[in-house]
Amino acid sequence: MKYATSSALTIAGTDPTGGAGIQADLKSFQEREVYGMSVVTSVVAQNTLGVQSIEHLSVSFIEKQLESVFNDIVPDVVKTGMIATPEMMEVVSHAIKSNHVPYVLDPVMVAKSGDHLMDKESRQTIREALVPLSTVITPNIPEAEELLEVSIQSTEDAEIAAKRIVEELGAQSAIVKGGHFAGDAIDILFDGKKIYKFPTERINTKHTHGTGCTYSAVIAAEIAKGKSIYESVAIAKQFITDAIRFSLEIGRGNGPTNHWGYRLQGVPENKTKEAN
Ligand SMILES: Nc1ncnc2c1ncn2[C@@H]1O[C@H](COP(=O)(O)OP(=O)(O)OP(=O)(O)O)[C@@H](O)[C@H]1O
Numbered sequence: 285m286k287y288a289t290s291s292a293l294t295i296a297g298t299d300p301t302g303g304a305g306i307q308a309d310l311k312s313f314q315e316r317e318v319y320g321m322s323v324v325t326s327v328v329a330q331n332t333l334g335v336q337s338i339e340h341l342s343v344s345f346i347e348k349q350l351e352s353v354f355n356d357i358v359p360d361v362v363k364t365g366m367i368a369t370p371e372m373m374e375v376v377s378h379a380i381k382s383n384h385v386p387y388v389l390d391p392v393m394v395a396k397s398g399d400h401l402m403d404k405e406s407r408q409t410i411r412e413a414l415v416p417l418s419t420v421i422t423p424n425i426p427e428a429e430e431l432l433e434v435s436i437q438s439t440e441d442a443e444i445a446a447k448r449i450v451e452e453l454g455a456q457s458a459i460v461k462g463g464h465f466a467g468d469a470i471d472i473l474f475d476g477k478k479i480y481k482f483p484t485e486r487i488n489t490k491h492t493h494g495t496g497c498t499y500s501a502v503i504a505a506e507i508a509k510g511k512s513i514y515e516s517v518a519i520a521k522q523f524i525t526d527a528i529r530f531s532l533e534i535g536r537g538n539g540p541t542n543h544w545g546y547r548l549q550g551v552p553e554n555k556t557k558e559a560n
Pocket residue numbers: 304394395396423424425461462463464469470471484485486487488489492493494495496497498499521524525528
């Protein structure tokens with residue numbers, strides 16, 4: 285028997301330790317019961333301690349991978365993460381434009397460890413080549429600051445930033461994530477009409493490697509199923525909160541989130557450990 289499914293394609297870099305990048309995206313798609321596909325842009329030697337080295341695939345080979353996917357399975361959504369150079373952005377932009385698919389843009393610039401994942405020129409190109417194509421863009425505070433060349437110090441600043449990313453840079457909707465603020469983790473969504481706030485209590489943990497990748501991948505998975513932006517963000521916010529709350533004791537640095545954390549809600553304490 286064949287079983288109908290939605291599908292999602294991530295175009296991003298890798299994390300061989302499985303917490304961020306393509307690996308986090310595929311785990312998230314799977315948890316949300318969406319068929320996951322991936323096109324690799326850069327192979328990153330990284331772990332929970334930081335980034336050790338990066339090798340970019342050639343633009344022509346990225347293009348070949350995109351053709352292999354789109355000539356066979358047109359995804360219900362595309363999500364992009366690490367796209368390191370302007371040339372890579374051009375081929376990705378072409379694939380998204382010619383296939384008219386919903387597009388979740390995670391403008392990955394710097395890893396939690398502080399290592400740069402994108403060169404300086406690309407931070408300019410992303411604004412022109414990718415932001416106007418996005419159904420939703422998911423910057424953290426430093427990324428929103430970089431996109432708009434402003435300083436964001438408060439939730440009110442984040443609201444203004446989300447609006448400006450839509451009205452001035454041309455995204456259809458924008459979520460400015462509050463993970464980098466002190467206090468509650470409040471994400472701000474502007475969907476082109478209204479501002480919505482998604483607050484959660486900050487979980488006191490250092491294990492937040494790959495939170496942004498996981499969050500945007502879940503948003504993408506829900507959009508693939510036809511959910512609204514608001515519903516997709518609400519589901520993703522719950523998912524990432526549980527993934528951080530039940531983060532895994534693995535690795536020697538800032539450990540990964542737990543992609544099956546949401547399944548542990550209500551599981552007896554002896555089977556789980558609160559993150560700390
Ligand atoms: N300590 C925390 N407690 C609760 N929620 C958090 C915490 N840290 C991040 N979040 C939430 O996780 C999601 C991802 O946001 P974050 O700002 O961490 O992304 P990011 O910096 O792009 O992540 P990364 O670059 O490491 O993948 C947001 O919903 C944010 O509010």
